[in-house]
Amino acid sequence: MSINCIRALLESAVETHSDKTALVFNEKSISYGELYARVNQVAFYLKELDLPKNTRIGIYSNKGIEQVVAVLAILSTDYILVPLTKMLKPEQVEYIINDCDIKCIITDKLKLESIEEINFDGHILSYETTAKEIASFEEIYKYYNKPYVCDINGHDNAIITYSFGMTGTPKGIVISHRNLIDSARVVSQYLNLEEDDVISGLLIFNLDYGLNQIFCSLYKRATLALHRFILPDDFFNHLINDKVTVLPLMPVNISQMFEDGMQRIPSPELFDHLKTITSSGGNVTAKMIKDCKNTFRNADFYSMHGLTEAFRSTYLDPSQVQIRPDSIGKAIPDVELYVINDEGKECGVREVGELIHRGGYIYRGFWNAPEQNALRFKSVDILKDVINLEGQLTDEIVVATGDYVYKDEEGYLYFVSRHDNMIKTRGFRVSPYEVESVVAKNIPQIDQCAVFGLENEQIEEEIVMVYSAPSEISGEEIIFELKKHLASYMIPGRIIYKRSLPLVQSDKNQVNKDALKRELTAS
Template identity: 80%
Template sequence: MSINSIRTLLEDSAVSHPSKTAIVFNEKSISYEDLLKKVNQVAFYLKELDLPKGSRIGLYSNKGIDQVIAILSILSTDYILVPLTRLLKPEQVQYIINDCDIKCIITDRLKLESIEEIDFNGHIISYETAHKDIPSFEEIYKYYNKPFKHDVNGHENAVITYSFGITGQPKGIVISHRNLIDSARVVSQYLELREEDVISGTLIFNLDYGLNQIFCSLYKRATLALHRFILAGDFYNHLINDKVTVVPLMPVNISNMFDEDEHRLPSSDLLSNVRVLTSSGGNVTVKMLKGLDKLFPDAKFYSMHGLTEAFRSTYLDPSQIHIRPDSIGKAIPDVELYVINEEGKECKPREVGELIHRGGYIYRGFWNAPVETAQRFKSIQILKDVIDLEGQLTDEIVVATGDYVYKDEEGYFYFVSRHDNMIKTRGFRVSPYEIESVVANNLPQIEQCAIFSVPNEEIEEEIVMVYSSRSELAPKEITFELKKHLASYMIPSKIIYKKSLPLVPSDKNKINKEELKNELLEK
């Protein structure tokens, strides 16, 4: 058995901590010993399907203990897990099925109806018994009790994740078994996770940040407490009742935590178990940090920056979060980061360039997408003018991230924009992210803000700001505040108020700027 597989972690956990609670969800829980038993039963059934090695198995369901069992069962075979978030519409699920040729889908009773709308002729397995022709986990647990063994190779493909954006069709990123182990190891190290920790499983399991909750729990023999974030009050009950100590979040979760009236928020004493908070996937505002400080005064907050093509690049040490809250931090262990300009030269401090990721946690590439893979996964020769390659193997792969960043004099990195999102106006490159950050930090009455551009022959592109708030603000008031913090060429020429902003259907963390832009251009 490979030492670089989640399967090995699961087996070792069942031997060393058989009776310890592995997963808890509401009133249900399962020990490490019973978790391995159920994973073995489902994995045995999957192997009996006799699919070709490397076949893709989709997971399309709501959160629960059976969902984690399904994930670990697929990773115990030589099949590949393809998470299909429950937020996806049937046509998006259909796209992924076709793109990576999914042979089997594991689902729940609620999602069976959606699958019936899809053109899928492969195997379907449900958690609950729902139809006489569809096998279920309930039946598998009852009838499949034969021993299961499988030697997982750490270098084999384990997972393909898809993320639907605003435009275009997504490409699946291929992740190996070793990638999963490496990510659990490094996060457990710099977060200083412990065996006695209870890790909140609030994030959905469609991308690596969410899946990492499961793997870190296994790596440290900790307990994973699952939760579906719907209402802020229920989330706080989860933290209190499950005695959660580690809370991975996204900025949208942090915002939703403070949807409650202030007088209905719990006291910090009730949340004193929480010792670690993490966030990735977007900007954490000063307002969010103030709220977290009040609720979790003794917890360490880690702001992190990840990639599609590699598990993670940076984290900001908690001691720096109030000193430089806009920074994405420094490289995580085993990673080297460089900022280069268009000529391939290393950028000076505060000069914006592309972030290059070298070292650990680099994924395998994009599924069936050689052009996209070639754009991001580069030979180390891209750094020939930055580091000394003499005597080094020159077939090493690095990631040209497409992230525009700069580094300050102390070596801290700051995100500016994605390459594809940069606005070119009046001869300058402008980051929408930078303007949105200024709005978030200096205009607290604005609830949501989207910055994008529309064509303008005279200045190349014209900057537009669309925002939502409880009531409309005078454009001059907004412009006056922005001019205090931004260069004149960065000030939006159009400022538009809307009661609410449209979101990307498959990702409620993202404002649908494409829809806003189309609305404006059609007028």
């Protein structure tokens, strides 16, 4: 079996740390040996389904120990994992099922009803025993006790994660087993992770940042403490009771924990065991950093910038976080970053250009999306005026990120904007087109609709919807309808009625969003 796969990490951890606690969730915990046994039982069952190699298997469930078992079980087969965040509505799940042809879904009792709404005709596997015709982990743990052996190729596809692309429909990015190992290795290196660390599993396991916490824990034989963020009080208890030392967050999580001010936060000495905080998935403000520093006084704060097409590009060293809080930092190990202008020349100091990612951690590409791949995955030849390509024997792929940035005099990078008009909110990318399409399809009273983002320090961007109609519609009525079709993070925070919307001069069928943004910003 390849050394460049998560299965190899799991087997190695069991050989040396079988009795060590691998996972903690509330009052429950399991050792590496127990985790390995459960993973083998579920993987054995999955292989008995006798599905073709590279069959896509989805996980659509709430967080818990069994969800991690499911992730590792799929990665112990030659199938491909497709995480489906629990926040997706049934019709969004149905889109992803059809897009990558999912043949099996692993779920829990709460999400089973949502799957039944979409008439999924593939295999269904539930954590709990629910009905005779649906197999469960509980039954598998009782009856599947045969030895399980597998042979995983590190170059094979491992995961397809879905985010929202420029066309408004989700685009799946394909990640190999080798990608997963490389990302665990580099994060463990620059964060100085150790065997005795307790890593918080606060993030949802739908994208690479969240999933990476599982793999880093395996890589270092650390403990992963799972948590579902509901209330700040519960979150702080999680940090204290689980003795968390490494805390991966998104900026929206920082806003949530400090939203009621500092008066309800426990004494800072209760968090002195916390040594590392990481943040990715959005811009970090100076206030967020200050709040974290005041509460988690021994913790180094790492601000990071990742891509859809590659695991990560930059991180800001903790020594620089308070000096230049707006910076996204410098390249992570094994990555070269360049800022180029429209002519392909390297940009000067403080000149804005497109960020080009060269080197490690580049993913395989978008699933069944040749146009998207052509837009983002480019020949290294686009850097011919920046680096010396003499003697290159084979072509090399780099990522044209679509992120527009600039460098300061010391080489630190600063994010300016996206090439497209994606909205970045609460750590998620939201396509205005998808929200507008749902409005057009389901609220016929609305004549025209424009959805866009406006800067909001707490959540990075607030989703704004401006619409025209013969008469004003209740905002509650609009939100009620949108919630039937969209994930919660995609619901507009502000809904504004206008009798008519400004149009683009060159295209009278297109709403002038820039004019609307200027008007709202000015007011």
